[in-house]
Amino acid sequence: MININRILTIAKKEIIHIKRDRASLVIALILPIFLLLLFGFAVSSDVDNLKLSVYDGSKTVESRELINKLNNSTYLKVYEYVDTPDAVERSLDYGRTKIGVIIPDYFTKKLRKGEATDVQFLIDGSDPYIAKTATSYSSQIVNHYSQLTFSNNINHKNNSSVIKPYNLLLYNPTLESSKFNIPGIIGLILQNITIMLTAFSIVREKEKGTIEQLIMTPISPLELVVGKITPYVFLAFFELDITLILGKIIFGVDIKGSLILLIFLGTIFLTSSLAIGIFISTISNTQLEAMHLSLAYLLPSVILSGFVFPREAMPKIIYFISCFIPLTYFNEILRGIILKGVGIRELLQPIAALMTLIIIIIIVSIKKFKKTLD
Numbered sequence: 001m002i003n004i005n006r007i008l009t010i011a012k013k014e015i016i017h018i019k020r021d022r023a024s025l026v027i028a029l030i031l032p033i034f035l036l037l038l039f040g041f042a043v044s045s046d047v048d049n050l051k052l053s054v055y056d057g058s059k060t061v062e063s064r065e066l067i068n069k070l071n072n073s074t075y076l077k078v079y080e081y082v083d084t085p086d087a088v089e090r091s092l093d094y095g096r097t098k099i100g101v102i103i104p105d106y107f108t109k110k111l112r113k114g115e116a117t118d119v120q121f122l123i124d125g126s127d128p129y130i131a132k133t134a135t136s137y138s139s140q141i142v143n144h145y146s147q148l149t150f151s152n153n154i155n156h157k158n159n160s161s162v163i164k165p166y167n168l169l170l171y172n173p174t175l176e177s178s179k180f181n182i183p184g185i186i187g188l189i190l191q192n193i194t195i196m197l198t199a200f201s202i203v204r205e206k207e208k209g210t211i212e213q214l215i216m217t218p219i220s221p222l223e224l225v226v227g228k229i230t231p232y233v234f235l236a237f238f239e240l241d242i243t244l245i246l247g248k249i250i251f252g253v254d255i256k257g258s259l260i261l262l263i264f265l266g267t268i269f270l271t272s273s274l275a276i277g278i279f280i281s282t283i284s285n286t287q288l289e290a291m292h293l294s295l296a297y298l299l300p301s302v303i304l305s306g307f308v309f310p311r312e313a314m315p316k317i318i319y320f321i322s323c324f325i326p327l328t329y330f331n332e333i334l335r336g337i338i339l340k341g342v343g344i345r346e347l348l349q350p351i352a353a354l355m356t357l358i359i360i361i362i363i364v365s366i367k368k369f370k371k372t373l374d
Helices: 004-020 022-042 061-071 085-093 107-112 128-152 177-199 201-208 211-216 221-251 259-283 287-304 316-322 326-340 348-373
Strands: 050-056 076-081 099-103 117-124 163-170
Touching: 050 061, 050 085, 050 128, 061 076, 061 099, 061 107, 061 128, 076 128, 085 099, 085 117, 099 128, 107 117, 117 128, 128 163, 177 201, 177 221, 177 259, 177 287, 177 326, 201 221, 201 259, 201 287, 221 259, 259 287, 259 326, 259 348, 287 316, 326 348
Parallel strands: 050 076, 050 099, 117 163
Antiparallel strands: 099 117
8 A cells, every 4th residue: 555644755855855956946947937938039930131232233213222122121131232243142151141132234224125124132042941031032022123113114015024033042052951950960969969978077076076086186177177178079079070971971961161170160169068068067066957057058059049940030139149159150150161161261250259259168167167176
């Protein structure tokens, strides 16, 4: 027979343990609410305000009207005007814009003669969903403006479209989802494994009681942190090589840019993940607490880094939060080198942001670790 009193006694004892482990209790109660609010606002497939880079070769009333039609929609916004068609493509290479608009110099001349003319759209195809959306939006707006122009143009010679939009998909012309997903998955795997491994390293010493032995040695906090990280650096470097090779063999994702640059920047990113793991380890008292804190970081990073959902669709406050996640910038680096084939010049902004975050994380981790040892 089951004894209810014994069950209640054990349950009471467990409640006492839970109350004593305040950190785990707070995480268990607060984390679901935090994730619900965060994901509820951040997870959206709607894409608005896609940035445009515009080259207006015509510079006439008609060309400006078309640009205003594009800019006044809720879907597209002019980010910059450039002086040459080549500058439009460079803007996409740098990741400043998602769509490039090239209005030829003969645009208005043909319209006024009643002849059909064209507008070219260069679309960043690295994200298939955004590319499809951008193609649809741009074509709809141009076709609507074309109909208005046709109805007002008595010189038009036939019933064909006055303005024809030509869409050119760059970087991933076939819009294969694997070419977008695999680079993001590589970054995600490297981040998750390195953080989870290092998050348990120091807290394991605490639980076993061996941290006191380390404190008694003349080793400095910096030396201990570097020593703890070093084995995982080699392990993570091996994982980076394996994921790149398997991505090529199994999914056919070629690296269009420099492999050496990718490995170098990948090593820098791994340093940030290892530092985050060490920081989590220093502020945790148990391995269970370290696991909770790791999940509290890893789950939002999946959503907010642009791995699955476009950051352009996120509210401004959520977008701002995503700027403090190293994976956000490493995803830009991965897709820039693997899909676009760009070099270090085009990646200066995400590299600078990633390096800044790494320096901050390492400084905070070492200071927190010193306090832990004290």
